[in-house]
Amino acid sequence: MTFDLADVPLWAAILGSIFMVIGALLTLVGAIGLVRLPTFYERIHAPTLGTSWGTGGMILGSMIIFTATTARPVLHEILIAIFVTLTTPVTLMMLGRSALYRDRSEGNPEVPPEPNIKDAVDVKSGD
Amino acid sequence: MTAIFTYPLLALGLVVMWLLLAGFTLGQFVVAIGVAILATEGLKALGETSPRIRRWLAIPELAGLVFRDVLWSNIAVTRITLSQKATKGHSGFLTIPVRLRNPSGLAVLAIVLTSTPGTAWLDYNSTQGAIIIHVLDLDDAETLLDLIANRYERLLMEIFE
Numbered sequence: 001m002t003f004d005l006a007d008v009p010l011w012a013a014i015l016g017s018i019f020m021v022i023g024a025l026l027t028l029v030g031a032i033g034l035v036r037l038p039t040f041y042e043r044i045h046a047p048t049l050g051t052s053w054g055t056g057g058m059i060l061g062s063m064i065i066f067t068a069t070t071a072r073p074v075l076h077e078i079l080i081a082i083f084v085t086l087t088t089p090v091t092l093m094m095l096g097r098s099a100l101y102r103d104r105s106e107g108n109p110e111v112p113p114e115p116n117i118k119d120a121v122d123v124k125s126g127d
Numbered sequence: 128m129t130a131i132f133t134y135p136l137l138a139l140g141l142v143v144m145w146l147l148l149a150g151f152t153l154g155q156f157v158v159a160i161g162v163a164i165l166a167t168e169g170l171k172a173l174g175e176t177s178p179r180i181r182r183w184l185a186i187p188e189l190a191g192l193v194f195r196d197v198l199w200s201n202i203a204v205t206r207i208t209l210s211q212k213a214t215k216g217h218s219g220f221l222t223i224p225v226r227l228r229n230p231s232g233l234a235v236l237a238i239v240l241t242s243t244p245g246t247a248w249l250d251y252n253s254t255q256g257a258i259i260i261h262v263l264d265l266d267d268a269e270t271l272l273d274l275i276a277n278r279y280e281r282l283l284m285e286i287f288e
Binding site for chain 2: 079
């Protein structure tokens with residue numbers, strides 16, 4: 001596909017740039033949060049800025065500019081949003097759950113304790 | 128061929144994805160059908176069951192709600208991250224009882240809560256039917272509990288159960 005930046009209509013260039021800058025700024029804020037926030041559990045919130053509207057803003061910008069320039073709907077960027085949204089929680093949940101498991105094993109009083117399964121165990125080893 | 132009808136949503140999703148990437152032509156449509164048959168046969172060998180959707184109309188409602196909430200929580204988390212006092216003492220864990228039991232529904236709830244900035248899914252206890260989440264700003268805990276129990280959970284139960 002040949003593509004000349006001069007072919008981009010002015011309105012699409014402005015609108016697309018606004019969305020891309022919003023997306024890039026949110027991703028930057030997420031990265032700053034990863035450094036600034038004090039505890040592990042708080043830090044896992046920061047990258048989701050980049051994977052929600054950080055990605056979303058850049059994708060919207062790309063869709064606006066390419067749709068306006070090639071005069072046909074360019075929609076395959078939506079696939080990026082779908083796959084990022086589906087895969088990020090897998091990583092974050094694995095990190096969060098392993099941190100919770102470690103803190104519970106160490107008896108850290110700040111995390112919610114393991115639910116009480118003592119009764120169920122007693123029934124099995126009752127006699 | 129029967130696998131396509133076992134996993135209609137997966138087959139449809141694959142065809143749409145293929146056409147978006149390769150272009151909407153008749154030739155690519157034929158290839159897309161072939162890919163969908165191969166992939167659904169592969170999943171059939173794993174023996175997964177396809178989720179059954181009870182109420183399609185609730186899906187756009189849920190999507191709209193999530194879209195709006197993700198937008199607002201982006202703004203809220205940006206403010207917390209950049210403010211001087213950061214989160215000192217405002218973050219914490221919440222244990223929330225849920226009535227939702229359907230595995231697909233719980234998976235969607237986990238994805239929604241984790242991809243929303245400000246809430247992170249940590250644990251689900253199936254005996255007690257309770258989830259543990261970590262919240263960046265506990266000041267809105269009431270609003271959040273209401274949102275999860277009365278909006279997300281209700282819609283997910285309508286869709287899957």
